[in-house]
Amino acid sequence: MTNSPIAYSCYFTRNRQGEQFVPEHVFSYQISGTLTISDGITEHVFNEGDFRFIRRNQLLKFVKQPPPGGVFKSVSIYLDQAALSDFSMDYGYKAEGNRGRPVEKVKPLEGFGLYQSFMNSLLPYVAADQLINADLQKLKQREAIMILLQTNPELKDVLFDFSEPGKIDLEAFMNKNFHFNVQLKRFAYLTGRSLATFKRDFSQVFNATPSRWLLQRRLQEAHYLIKEKGRAPSDVYLEIGFEDLSHFSFAFKKMYGLPPSRIY
Structure with a gap:
């Protein structure tokens, strides 16, 4: 991999810029500050200690707000299609019965201890701003996938749906x-x-x-x-x-x- 799937955000001032298209699934943790996500209809607010899953192929707007006198911080791991396809082949996971059922664009996740331990394990890499090797990146992605499947089994039909958007109005x-x-x-x-x-x-x-x-x-x-x-x-x-x-x-x-x- 040329780009790390692990991303660390740090802002001292309010920020509303950035790409408004989400091309890959994202599993994130709000370390400090507040993140507001809107799809134009529904608005989600994530505060310090919150976890979230964002589905791929979405148009979303983000507002990053530092706490008073503090810094906005979050850490995310991107679950790209190549990593999920490899996982699917190795472990036999396939999407089933997702057609016709609404899927949350942004899913708040309950604060399981597994989430906290996993996100804490990412911080030494991103805090030190050092690029970890490709094999270790893949291991962290797989760990994230396994944790999400264990805590939210229904995400199987989202993570392993590799279909592309169909022609719409x-x-x-x-x-x-x-x-x-x-x-x-x-x-x-x-x-x-x-x-x-x-x-x-x-x-x-x-x-x-x-x-x-x-x-x-x-x-x-x-x-x-x-x-x-x-x-x-x-x-x-x-x-x-x-x-x-x-x-x-x-x-x-x-x-x-x-x-x-x-x-x-």
Whole structure:
């Protein structure tokens, strides 16, 4: 492995940036501070000492909040498809009966002692910022999989479901998820399309390019939130998919003739 599946997050200030697409399953522990995760409908709040499992192929927003006078810290282990496929072949696990049954995107986990012991075993590696060898990484991944299966047997049908997203209704999906700041290839993948097919279908459905439609749709939502809901531009731009306040203000003024601060 070129990249370690073990990740350590440490922030001294509030953070709302980062990839909003989750490509692999994640098993995490909140060491300090608060992590808020939202899929646009449901919001989960994780505090110090909490454990969580996040299902792959999800669009999620994260807000990392340090405790007063402290530091936000969390440790995660990513359970990628290659590691799970190897585990499946070695131990004979297969997904069964998961079709048609809703699966939690973000699953809070009860504080089993096994979780705490496992996460504590990761800290010497991440705290020292040293890269552990590939064989040891695989062992830690397998240990995480075994612990999750022992404490939550129903996760078998999630962990070993290797199917990819199928082709779904493009218009409904985009109207629901336009505010997520991800690359077009992520939207294409989640709607069961290649990037080229996504762009072609998008043009047929919306009569516009994805980039142009996303910009206009996000600005329309921003206008609504500012004018009708009384929200501040500085609180809105990240929420509706912009990375930079100045870029948002420039695009908003170009579309509406006034900067967002002048909308009442």
